Amino acid sequence: MKKFVNDPKQFVPQMLKGIALANPDTITYVPEYNLIMRSDAPNHNKVSIVQGSGSGHEPAHVMVVGPGMLDAACPGDVFAAPPSDYVYQTAKIVASDKGVLLLVNNYTGDRMAFEMAQEMAEADGIKVTTLFINDDVAVQDSTWTVGRRGVAGNFFVIKAVGAKAEQGASLEEVKAVGEKVNSVTRTMGIALTACTPPAKGSPLFELGEDEIEVGVGIHGEPGRRRAKLVSADEIVDELLGAVVPDLPYGSGDRVALMINGLGGTPISELYLLYGIAAEKLAGMGITVAKSYVGEYCTSLEMAGASLTLVKLDDEIEALLDAPASIVNRIF
Amino acid sequence: MKKFVNDPKQFVPQMLKGIALANPDTITYVPEYNLIMRSDAPNHNKVSIVQGSGSGHEPAHVMVVGPGMLDAACPGDVFAAPPSDYVYQTAKIVASDKGVLLLVNNYTGDRMAFEMAQEMAEADGIKVTTLFINDDVAVQDSTWTVGRRGVAGNFFVIKAVGAKAEQGASLEEVKAVGEKVNSVTRTMGIALTACTPPAKGSPLFELGEDEIEVGVGIHGEPGRRRAKLVSADEIVDELLGAVVPDLPYGSGDRVALMINGLGGTPISELYLLYGIAAEKLAGMGITVAKSYVGEYCTSLEMAGASLTLVKLDDEIEALLDAPASIVNRIF
Numbered sequence: 001m002k003k004f005v006n007d008p009k010q011f012v013p014q015m016l017k018g019i020a021l022a023n024p025d026t027i028t029y030v031p032e033y034n035l036i037m038r039s040d041a042p043n044h045n046k047v048s049i050v051q052g053s054g055s056g057h058e059p060a061h062v063m064v065v066g067p068g069m070l071d072a073a074c075p076g077d078v079f080a081a082p083p084s085d086y087v088y089q090t091a092k093i094v095a096s097d098k099g100v101l102l103l104v105n106n107y108t109g110d111r112m113a114f115e116m117a118q119e120m121a122e123a124d125g126i127k128v129t130t131l132f133i134n135d136d137v138a139v140q141d142s143t144w145t146v147g148r149r150g151v152a153g154n155f156f157v158i159k160a161v162g163a164k165a166e167q168g169a170s171l172e173e174v175k176a177v178g179e180k181v182n183s184v185t186r187t188m189g190i191a192l193t194a195c196t197p198p199a200k201g202s203p204l205f206e207l208g209e210d211e212i213e214v215g216v217g218i219h220g221e222p223g224r225r226r227a228k229l230v231s232a233d234e235i236v237d238e239l240l241g242a243v244v245p246d247l248p249y250g251s252g253d254r255v256a257l258m259i260n261g262l263g264g265t266p267i268s269e270l271y272l273l274y275g276i277a278a279e280k281l282a283g284m285g286i287t288v289a290k291s292y293v294g295e296y297c298t299s300l301e302m303a304g305a306s307l308t309l310v311k312l313d314d315e316i317e318a319l320l321d322a323p324a325s326i327v328n329r330i331f
Numbered sequence: 332m333k334k335f336v337n338d339p340k341q342f343v344p345q346m347l348k349g350i351a352l353a354n355p356d357t358i359t360y361v362p363e364y365n366l367i368m369r370s371d372a373p374n375h376n377k378v379s380i381v382q383g384s385g386s387g388h389e390p391a392h393v394m395v396v397g398p399g400m401l402d403a404a405c406p407g408d409v410f411a412a413p414p415s416d417y418v419y420q421t422a423k424i425v426a427s428d429k430g431v432l433l434l435v436n437n438y439t440g441d442r443m444a445f446e447m448a449q450e451m452a453e454a455d456g457i458k459v460t461t462l463f464i465n466d467d468v469a470v471q472d473s474t475w476t477v478g479r480r481g482v483a484g485n486f487f488v489i490k491a492v493g494a495k496a497e498q499g500a501s502l503e504e505v506k507a508v509g510e511k512v513n514s515v516t517r518t519m520g521i522a523l524t525a526c527t528p529p530a531k532g533s534p535l536f537e538l539g540e541d542e543i544e545v546g547v548g549i550h551g552e553p554g555r556r557r558a559k560l561v562s563a564d565e566i567v568d569e570l571l572g573a574v575v576p577d578l579p580y581g582s583g584d585r586v587a588l589m590i591n592g593l594g595g596t597p598i599s600e601l602y603l604l605y606g607i608a609a610e611k612l613a614g615m616g617i618t619v620a621k622s623y624v625g626e627y628c629t630s631l632e633m634a635g636a637s638l639t640l641v642k643l644d645d646e647i648e649a650l651l652d653a654p655a656s657i658v659n660r661i662f
Contacts, residue, residue: 002523002540002634004563004600006607014563015599018606022622058599068662159662192333209333232335232345263597266632268346268389269335275349276337291353293659301597301634303333324662328624331399331490331655 001201003301008198012055012077019062023327027065033086035093036062037072042096047165047174048072050094051103051158052087053110054079056197057218059326060154060297068324069162070103078197078300079219081109087117091128099127099171101161101178105150106134127171131178133157135187135308137246138215138223151218152260152297153185153308156320163322181316186249188242189223189306190235191216193264195299214238218262218299232269236276239307244284249309251285256292256320258308263298265305270294273305290320332532334632339529343386343408350393354658358396364420365413367393368403373427378496378505379403381425382434382489383418384441385410387528388549390657391485391628399655400493401434409528409631410550412440418448422459430458430502432492432509436481437465458502462509464488466518466639468577469546469554482549483591483628484516484639487651494653512647517580519573520554520637521566522547524595526630545569549593549630563600567607570638575615580640582616587623587651589639594629596636601625604636621651 005011016036020029028039042048051061052074061073074090076082091100100121104114114130121128135153142149161178169177191213194203204220207213212235215223224242249255259274261267274293281288289312297306310316336342347367351360359370373379382392383405392404405421407413422431431452435445445461452459466484473480492509500508522544525534535551538544543566546554555573580586590605592598605624612619620643628637641647 002543002560004523004566004596004604004636006562006564006603011599011603014606015603018602018604018609018624021606021609021619022602022624056599058597058602063598063602192335212333229333231337233337235335264595264632264634265335266387266389266594266629267394267626268342268387268631271349271353271389271394272337272342272346273335273349275345275352278349278352288352291659292661293349293353294661295598298597300599301595303595303632305335320662322662328622330623330625331651331653 001196003198005198011198012075016062019327027327033074033089034082035072035074035090036065037094038065041071041094044097045168046096047098047171048094048096048100049103049161049165050074050090050100052082053105054081056300057297059295063327064158065327066325068166068322069158069326078199081113084113084116087113088120091117091121091126092124095126101171101174102128102130103157104130104132105154106132106147107144107149108146109144129171129175131175133182135182135185137186137242138188142217143221144219149217151187151189152258152306153187155296156185156256156310157181159324160316160319162324163319181310184247184311185308186243186246187306187308188239189216189262189304190214190239191262191302191304193303194220195263195302197300216304218297220299232272233276236273236280240277240280243307243309247311249286249311254287254289254312256290256310256312257281257288258292258296260297260306260308261295262302262304264301264303267294270305277307289317332527334529336529342529343406347393350658358658364405364417366403366405366421367396368425369396372402372425375428376499377427378429378502379425379427379431380434380492380496381405381421381431383413384436385412387631388628390626394658395489396658397656399497399653400489400657409530412444415444415447418444419451422448422452422457423455426457432502432505433459433461434488435461435463436485437463437478438475438480439477440475460502460506462506464513466513466516468517468573469519473548474552475550480548482518482520483589483637484518486627487516487641488512490655491647491650493655494650512641515578515642516639517574517577518637518639519570520547520593520635521545521570522593522633522635524634525551526594526633528631547635549628551630563603564607567604567611571608571611574638574640578642580617580642585618585620585643587621587641587643588612588619589623589627591628591637591639592626593633593635595632595634598625601636608638620648
């Protein structure tokens with residue numbers, strides 16, 4: 001295992017400390033609950049937005065905390081759900097008079113932690129509700145889920161509910177727009193390599209020198225099938241062939257297109273994939289109105305990428321365009 | 332070789348096409364000269380800023396084109412200097428009445444191409460000058476340089492000259508501030524793995540399972556020595572031990588601290604390194620006033636990181652704080 005790490009057990013806390021040190025004026029790290037939050041939360045004029053998940057998916061979710069995005073993120077250890085008590089404490093610390101929306105990617109462990117946390121928060125009189133994200137079309141049920149997994153498409157849900165919350169909308173309105181975005185968002189990913197959790201020290205799975213995992217999960221879970229490495233054109237065909245018919249997206253639609261890197265793939269390759277996908281979508285009569293290229297939801301140092309489409313309407317487009325900020329905006 | 336690529340010879344053009352398709356309103360790709368430019372260049376009220384280099388270092392430089400940054404970037408093929416004629420054509424296309432500043436990382440091939448291009452542009456009556464960036468402290472001369480190499484610190488030079496140009500400063504003033512920033516910027520990097528140029532198809536060098544290259548270049552060139560992989564704490568000590576005494580930076584200084592990923596290292600590890608470095612600098616009495624964590628200058632899919640310090644004064648800090656934008660700002 002070749003990583004920049006000290007004691008693997010301290011990997012997550014040391015990363016969180018780094019985030020806070022790099023954003024001293026805006027971000028607070030609460031080691032007691034493994035929590036990253038906006039230093040100015042709660043703002044009682046808006047619904048507070050919280051997402052948690054296992055670590056190892058950065059920037060999701062500890063690096064997308066900021067105005068118009070998350071008020072707090074409560075990560076677990078690498079690829080492990082956060083303890084329900086930490087989720088509860090996070091909800092309690094950032095709870096505003098307008099309520100708390102908990103966002104959860106659909107994994108069994110995360111669902112359990114957040115459902116328990118919601119009950120504990122409700123017992124305290126906090127107004128709280130939970131929204132499950134499940135944009136991954138690759139498999140119906142999987143190793144860690146009943147139903148579809150939540151992957152990089154969660155960015156669009158965060159962006160939309162974050163913007164809606166900043167407008168002063170009610171908890172019900174904020175959740176409704178999040179459900180709407182989730183309902184028109186679809187993703188599929190492909191892995192070129194495996195990844196190694198720091199505490200495990202060895203790869204989660206094995207891929208041959210000429211093999212790829214089609215429909216891979218963000219914890220290295222199996223997807224649809226193991227295949228031979230093919231050209232970037234054929235990989236984009238495979239991804240669009242799974243994503244486009246699923247909603248379906250069709251001629252006349254306006255979409256957001258995201259090419260998300262899984263951690264070990266350089267951005268040069270992501271733009272190459274983007275260009276191919278944008279041209280193929282144009283050929284189907286689908287207009288790419290907004291583009292997203294980079295790392296949004298990773299799987300440690302896995303080489304690979306996912307493709308996400310969001311069907312836009314005026315409401316969603318305006319929410320995606322609204323001002324927002326995350327950790328370490330450089331200018 | 333596992334990459335998202337079609338014909339390796341088309342890797343760079345297909346990436347550039349992707350950048351343009353993802354930024355249709357702001358960025359123009361000129362295939363004839365392998366050129367990425369602001370669609371609104373030239374602006375005759377400001378000096379135009381151009382940087383070129385081999386490809387494979389993205390986001391440098393084709394993805395840092397935009398207001399307050401580069402007016403154009405002219406990349407070569409992967410790890411190869413751009414042809415002097417393409418640099419000349421780029422300078423000519425974006426030349427403004429106030430002149431053109433060419434930025435070049437100090438590599439022999441790039442210097443030759445840019446010096447010839449400057450002569451050709453001057454023969455056309457274009458007001459043009461060239462600034463060489465050489466922030467890498469690792470080695471004095473190296474495989475591809477006489478003198479020090481230019482690496483991730485080039486970001487700070489681009490940001491400063493970009494901001495100064497937007498203020499309407501003269502070519503001489505813009506160049507002077509770039510030279511000043513270069514003179515107070517120092518970088519050193521460490522590689523955990525090698526990288527594979529698409530057209531070569533095999534790694535540029537070999538590193539053992541427990542080995543690192545201390546002071547690596549961004550084309551995989553040897554650095555100071557081959558060493559055993561050590562803890563993140565010890566790696567930060569090694570990097571600070573090379574960078575801090577070089578200027579030197581000392582107690583009472585305000586600095587910008589950048590942890591730059593070399594392409595294959597996830598951002599979680601970069602923040603972990605950032606936190607360690609920030610604390611060690613505080614222990615030396617050095618104040619980190621601005622932080623930069625992410626990928627700025629990469630080496631294809633190489634796992635590794637570099638650490639950059641910039642000694643700040645009020646002028647430099649204001650230029651770094653000035654508004655700017657690059658390709659695919661998401662909000």
